[in-house]
Amino acid sequence: MQIIREMGDLALALREWRDARLTIALVPTMGALHAGHMALVDAARAKADRVVASIFVNPLQFGPSEDLDRYPRQESEDARLLEHHGCDLLWMPSAAQLYPPGYATTVSVSGVSERWDGAARPGHFAGVATVVAKLFTSVRPDMAFFGEKDFQQLAVIRRMTADLGLGVTIHGVATVRDADGLALSSRNAYLNADQRVQALALPRTLEEAADAILAGEAVQAVLDDAKGKLSDAGFSRIDYFALVDAATLEPLDAPLGDMRLIAAAVVGTTRLIDNIRVISGTV
Numbered sequence: 001m002q003i004i005r006e007m008g009d010l011a012l013a014l015r016e017w018r019d020a021r022l023t024i025a026l027v028p029t030m031g032a033l034h035a036g037h038m039a040l041v042d043a044a045r046a047k048a049d050r051v052v053a054s055i056f057v058n059p060l061q062f063g064p065s066e067d068l069d070r071y072p073r074q075e076s077e078d079a080r081l082l083e084h085h086g087c088d089l090l091w092m093p094s095a096a097q098l099y100p101p102g103y104a105t106t107v108s109v110s111g112v113s114e115r116w117d118g119a120a121r122p123g124h125f126a127g128v129a130t131v132v133a134k135l136f137t138s139v140r141p142d143m144a145f146f147g148e149k150d151f152q153q154l155a156v157i158r159r160m161t162a163d164l165g166l167g168v169t170i171h172g173v174a175t176v177r178d179a180d181g182l183a184l185s186s187r188n189a190y191l192n193a194d195q196r197v198q199a200l201a202l203p204r205t206l207e208e209a210a211d212a213i214l215a216g217e218a219v220q221a222v223l224d225d226a227k228g229k230l231s232d233a234g235f236s237r238i239d240y241f242a243l244v245d246a247a248t249l250e251p252l253d254a255p256l257g258d259m260r261l262i263a264a265a266v267v268g269t270t271r272l273i274d275n276i277r278v279i280s281g282t283v
């Protein structure tokens with residue numbers, strides 16, 4: 001696996017593959033890699049001739065009181081894991097490479113990015129859309145892979161890619177969970193042993209709420225009950241717990257079409273997000 005930091009070296013490596021008419025997949029990450037990221041790499045490996053992973057902790061998508069400074073960084077373990085999963089190229093740009101002096105352009109997606117995480121983390125999705133647009137224009141991949149764990153992010157990236165005609169096929173990959181149900185996330189590293197147990201209430205409550213909605217209970221009552229359960233389990237703040245249309249992310253007050261239950265809540269100092277498909281027979 002090639003490890004590249006400079007934009008010029010990246011261009012050279014990619015030119016060789018493009019000249020050979022090889023298809024290129026991009027897996028954008030912020031590092032501190034786990035099996036969830038590896039599911040993206042494996043899916044990319046299965047669909048493309050060459051797989052590029054990027055690691056960049058993007059300052060633009062962190063709010064002023066968020067965890068940019070303490071975000072976990074473990075480059076050599078990440079590189080080992082990626083190589084083991086058949087990644088061909090790891091690109092680790094510096095902030096100065098992506099946002100050189102004078103950089104002044106932001107990509108802002110309205111509609112789908114406005115509610116939920118967009119409301120709870122002002123500026124977050126503009127930061128995500130901007131860096132993903134930069135990663136796409138730098139690598140010019142045929143396809144890119146993102147996790148359904150960040151469900152709204154996936155919808156924002158699909159919208160931006162279509163609106164700007166970036167010509168990248170976006171693939172969503174199902175959430176990878178620990179055996180006990182907690183969605184894998186780099187931020188789980190912040191949880192102490194008690195908080196790790198409390199955190200399990202998030203996937204459990206999503207499953208219970210999905211079952212209750214499918215059993216015909218009133219949606220608003222189910223959502224209120226779910227928030228109560230999360231508070232009782234020790235979550236100190238619940239940013240949202242909502243039933244939404246899977247494509248538009250608009251809230252639903254009754255079951256209709258392709259639905260997701262989405263939630264974000266804080267345990268200790270850690271903000272966790274999760275979501276679950278609501279579909280007859282399975283959740």
Ligand SMILES: Nc1ncnc2c1ncn2[C@@H]1O[C@H](COP(=O)(O)OP(=O)(O)OP(=O)(O)O)[C@@H](O)[C@H]1O
Pocket residue numbers: 028029030031035036037039040145146147148149150173174175176177183184185186187188
């Ligand atoms: N458990 C998971 N299953 C599938 N994909 C995942 C999972 N966790 C993260 N991803 C995906 O990996 C990509 C990179 O995510 P990122 O590096 O932010 O990791 P993360 O674990 O989500 O970190 P964080 O704790 O900051 O949310 C995103 O597309 C994200 O949706």
Ligand SMILES: CC(C)(CO)[C@@H](O)C(=O)[O-]
Pocket residue numbers: 028029030056058061128131132150153
């Ligand atoms: C897509 C992404 C790599 C952009 O920084 C980030 O938001 C993430 O890791 O999900």
Ligand code: BAL
Pocket residue numbers: 061150153
């Ligand atoms: N995993 C999405 C990136 C973020 O929370 O900033």
